[in-house]
Amino acid sequence: MSDKTKKLKSIKLPKGFRASGVYSGIKGNNKLDLGLIFSERMTVSTAAFTTNQVKAAPVKLSKKHLRRSDIRAVIVNSGNANACNGKKGDDDALSMARCAADSLGINPWQVFICSTGIIGYPLPIDKIRNAAPNLASSLRVNGWKNFSEAIMTSDSVNKVASTQINFGNKKITITGAAKGSGMIAPNMATMLAFILTDAAITQSELKIATKIAVDESFNSISVDGDMSTNDTVMVMANGAAKNSVLKKNSRNLSKFVEALKKVMLNLSKQLVKDGEGVSKFVTIEVNGAATAKDARKVSKAVSESSLVKCSWNGSDPNWGRVIDAVGYSGAKIKEDKVDIFFGNFASAIGGVVASTPIEKLKNEVAKEEFTLRIELNLGNGSHRLFTSDLSEEYVAFNRLEYALKIQGH
């Protein structure tokens, strides 16, 4: 057993949760493709969904179920997105909820449903139906490894993170899993993330905490700027840690938010690093924007510029392409106030080339991880975004038929 496997096996699920992952045959290559999470106790849950107007059937159904509260289970399949399948897609999503509910002895509306994979192909619902009993009987407190594997599509590794905090003598656990790995864009991505906690918290506080944490993590990453039909970040809290319920504006709530953010940020970085064909992990820091919104616009434009991303791939500290993207970002800027740094080295000051020797800048961009800092010197708006380069491998990967790669058709 490798160290990595050991670490995954030892990931602690919060109290009162169990998880599983099985092979149902959707992917058709003997890989796990169906995952389940179950909470023994009542939960409060919340989720952030794709803002794409084309929403997959499971997204629409999960939104509906979430409004009724007390979600007890999450069922997820990989290999097929169940998106753009019309009425049949809606029916299949409901069937999927029923499969999970029947095998767990709960109501279908207590099931949260996710699908990820290819768009526009009917979901092979019979495979899910056949696998459901085995999926339920496989639920384990150490089932997070299998679950996190079952949700993978083009991911090369499964992505998990966990942290613990103490409130007095009560230990709270927050554990998450996520999958990428193309179509990663601010405001969600082809990504699913599931965060479980045994903290006792109200629905409304969980909602606010999640919004804050998602904004600074999953909504601050970009691989290729595409936003998918299925993106979902789901957070479940079941109160099994028996802490006193986290109150609005309390110090403990702040601690919880920080811990939640830590887990989400950890997963977000894993998503970028495992993006298709990614060879560089780049942090873009924008400071001094007129507004926070402007800072976001700048980081988005730079992170989505093919020319900028290609230059990183070639370890080229090309600040001209950066300032070009800053200029068309839509944010308010003054050209002669823009400073651009690679790591700690200035490449442009006041909109013109800085005196830093080019070799120092090249060394910085040659690193596997570096920070590009853009100072607009106009106001107090800032934003930090995590992104990647654009490589020939990305194109090679995505020019092949998705169907061929993921589904084995």
Add this chain to the structure above:
Amino acid sequence: MSDKTKKLKSIKLPKGFRASGVYSGIKGNNKLDLGLIFSERMTVSTAAFTTNQVKAAPVKLSKKHLRRSDIRAVIVNSGNANACNGKKGDDDALSMARCAADSLGINPWQVFICSTGIIGYPLPIDKIRNAAPNLASSLRVNGWKNFSEAIMTSDSVNKVASTQINFGNKKITITGAAKGSGMIAPNMATMLAFILTDAAITQSELKIATKIAVDESFNSISVDGDMSTNDTVMVMANGAAKNSVLKKNSRNLSKFVEALKKVMLNLSKQLVKDGEGVSKFVTIEVNGAATAKDARKVSKAVSESSLVKCSWNGSDPNWGRVIDAVGYSGAKIKEDKVDIFFGNFASAIGGVVASTPIEKLKNEVAKEEFTLRIELNLGNGSHRLFTSDLSEEYVAFNRLEYALKIQGH
């Protein structure tokens, strides 16, 4: 002499114009890098510029000169964009205008200036100053070939187009040249285009005609979605054809607009086809949008999706990625009303997969040129955009140092 060269040599400049292109040493590889256009007669001129907030020095100066009217000459260098060079950049742009003016015996404010190439390096103005006399003495009525070569950067071929129309017994000529070839985005690109005509037309009518023609040509192409600091489309009319001045709402003006559009569209298509690493020329037609603006949003989102562009490169008729981009375009859409066609073949009808055999769709996308048609079935808004695939060659080309490729540094 090849056929291509013969064709270029025979391109007719409109009456009263001469052009030239020489080697000044900016590119440092013996390639032509400095071009000049001169009109013997007074002109009316207009231009569309980049909307990037970071504007190169020549863009700022040309805007100023254009406001004074009677532009008589255009000087263009390639190999250096003279962008992001601060005060020195502004001084150099003015010096460049003076060089041209002195060697032609006109005023500096009668000179329109353009630069294209790498951002953030000082313009080698001495090389331009030294070459200016030779540039002026090389002006020829058949100098369009040399001029169109002198403005090239990463272009693999020079791009010219010409057409003629008759107004009674007066023959009007419209001749253009353009350069690309990365950073091609709607609302201009790293592109320069110069259109000359001997038509007699007022300043205000020329302005309107240019706006219409640019919107449907240069503002409707996309290679990589990046918008440069130097983009300029410039149109000069000198009246040498002695037609009666084109009047507002006249039939002749409409004919002129159509001819101008024809030349611009021809050049636009050449720009896309010669885009860096381009192997496919794709026309995106969006119909039935709620508004024309929405139709533009959809075509832009689809044309800028890396995933969609990679699928074209692999001849994969992947409509899932297309409808995904439609969904996040920001345009109003109804998923169950979206139809998607590759060529004449439906790949999705009403937001779900169509019954067309996949082989027929594959054959369509395998063509070097094909049309992707998206019907939103909501209203009367439509837009047509020309774009390309995203290839490994694009990345390979742009990961290398621009400076190394273009400047020979």
